Amino acid sequence: MLVWERPEPPDRPVLGPLSRERIVRTAIRLADADGLEAVSLRKLAAALGVGPMRLYGYIATKEELLDLMVDAVHAEIRPTGDGWREVLCSLAEATRQAVHQHEWLADLIGGRPQLGPNTLASGEAVVAAMGGVDLDAAVPAISAVNAYVIGAVRREITERRAERATGMDKKQWQATFGPYLERTFATGRFPALAMVVRDGPHLDADQTFRTGLDFLLDGIEARISS
Structure with missing residues (x-):
């Protein structure tokens, strides 16, 4: 049974209150502070003040934990707007903002489909917003926007990590390599x-992201309208 459908074990207050939600919330806090490397079951158990074996009543594997973390963050990605263009734009902006808030998310999005309730709710809102658009056009359009966002935010996060690793911001990098x-x-x-x-x-990062997104949405609109 998948983690989304598997019931939690009964709480044992004598050992300290625990729940899947608390485990995931703590794991996200650790990842936000120190990256996914900080989210070992041993470190997570220590942060919760419980023994590592107790976590297995709530999650069977680290992969399940990562899936739960991704889905929890998708609660922050709620596309809104009137019409498919506004909703796709909202999806892109909300996803980018979530990745900036949770840098580790850049390493996990874009792989196999996420099946958690928050992720499904986000997807439902986007597909519903496509309205009368034929599925043969709607599905590739949504996939194209998702692919653009994933590529863009991964590049931004890679640049952010490079700045931390080298100690050089964009202006310092340009000053160093400009003469070459x-x-x-x-x-x-x-x-x-x-x-x-x-x-x-x-263009700065915000302008680059939004200009590229506009190019993509203009192309989708032209394709749908033709």
Whole structure:
């Protein structure tokens, strides 16, 4: 029986109150602070003040725990709006915000389908918003937006982690590598890239995300309308 359907064991107050919700909430707190590496069952049990074996009454494997954590965060991803475009835009923005709040989520989204109740509720809202759009267009459209968001937020989180690892923010990185690019472009071997760097738009992360999303939604709208 999947974890979503499996009942919890009866509480044993003499050993300290415990529940699946409390376990997941604590695991998310540990992951938010120190990443997924901090979410071993041993560390989680220590944070809860219980023995590791007691956790197995609520979760059978670490994979189940990760699924529960992802689904709990999906409670924060509730697409809203009038019409499919607003709802898809809301889905993208809410997912990005959730990943920024819970950096570890970038490592877990985009794999096998999540089947928890919060994730299903989010998916239900998105599919329902497609309204009269034919399923042959609606399903690829939703998949395209999800793929765009996953790729975009993973890049942002990768850059954030690189800044922490190197101690260089974007401006410091540009100051360090800028002279090398200038020397390289001066050879004339990469004229198109040189033009992009010198004359192209230099958008911040928010602008980059929303501009790319608009391009994608415009393409979906043109396809649906044709």
